[in-house]
Amino acid sequence: MPHLHMEYTANLPGLNADLALIRLNNTLVGSGQFAAEFDIKSRAVKVETFKVGTALAERAFVHVKLALLSGRSPQIKKQLSESLLAVAQDLCEWPAGVEVQVCVEILDIDRESYTKTAIGH
Amino acid sequence: MPHLHMEYTANLPGLNADLALIRLNNTLVGSGQFAAEFDIKSRAVKVETFKVGTALAERAFVHVKLALLSGRSPQIKKQLSESLLAVAQDLCEWPAGVEVQVCVEILDIDRESYTKTAIGH
């Protein structure tokens, strides 16, 4: 906890996913919501097969999902979402002529049944 | 919103994922539940490493997840699920001798903490 997933469509060549995760993780650490930086586990996936809507226009998206152990207030979740969106919408020079949607979703992990172990830490 | 994810196992060579997303998106637009076709963001992922159950029979699956901003009624969700299933179960000629499971799951996105921006739109 927390787990961050970033999906980005393959038609965003300027997006450096490694750098994006560093920036997103820094934002999470900077939020003060997480006791240990070590706990933040983030991954990025390039989406090769996608379709936005039904029109023929060229479109793209970046979707960030942050999963948190249940219990945080709606206000904290909203703040985290806005902080991540601020970073995500500035991740690269967006290509001209492409309609890009950038979204952030916060979801709960059921705290009671979450289990974890750390090896070699 | 909405976000659609389709996973399909790699042993379904007849399944055209690009075409599948077009058909699924058209179904969502046709449902009348979404104000703008532009909002529908869909992606497909071919699953290369999978295991269905424990038996040795050749098996496959297609799993469609539709994530909606919270607030829709159970009836609407059920209808959307059935409409997507009708499309998904007809996506290709299923290979002979393979047991295929096709599933549709509807889930909620927490509306209060969801943030989004559109660039170049």
Added chain:
Amino acid sequence: MPHLHMEYTANLPGLNADLALIRLNNTLVGSGQFAAEFDIKSRAVKVETFKVGTALAERAFVHVKLALLSGRSPQIKKQLSESLLAVAQDLCEWPAGVEVQVCVEILDIDRESYTKTAIGH
């Protein structure tokens, strides 16, 4: 139902994902919680782009998510999580000098709107 997703970072060369899924599925069957082994649909994804925290140390993770039709008790979920964690933390010889986090998350699938069909079964 159930659906199991395993993500594992690309810096765990000893992890055999096919074998991992067999072991995880066997654990689920052994739990006695699922009427038919056929229902267990599992997949594994190697995560190539990831970042754990903000420090420079080499880190890795394995994240198992088990999605169940809603209705099971917190006790059952906790037990399933612990059983899967016991398998997951023993999936391979973990590489020396790498801090590995192994986590298991249990989540609900909305039962009312879940639809499914089986072909060729």
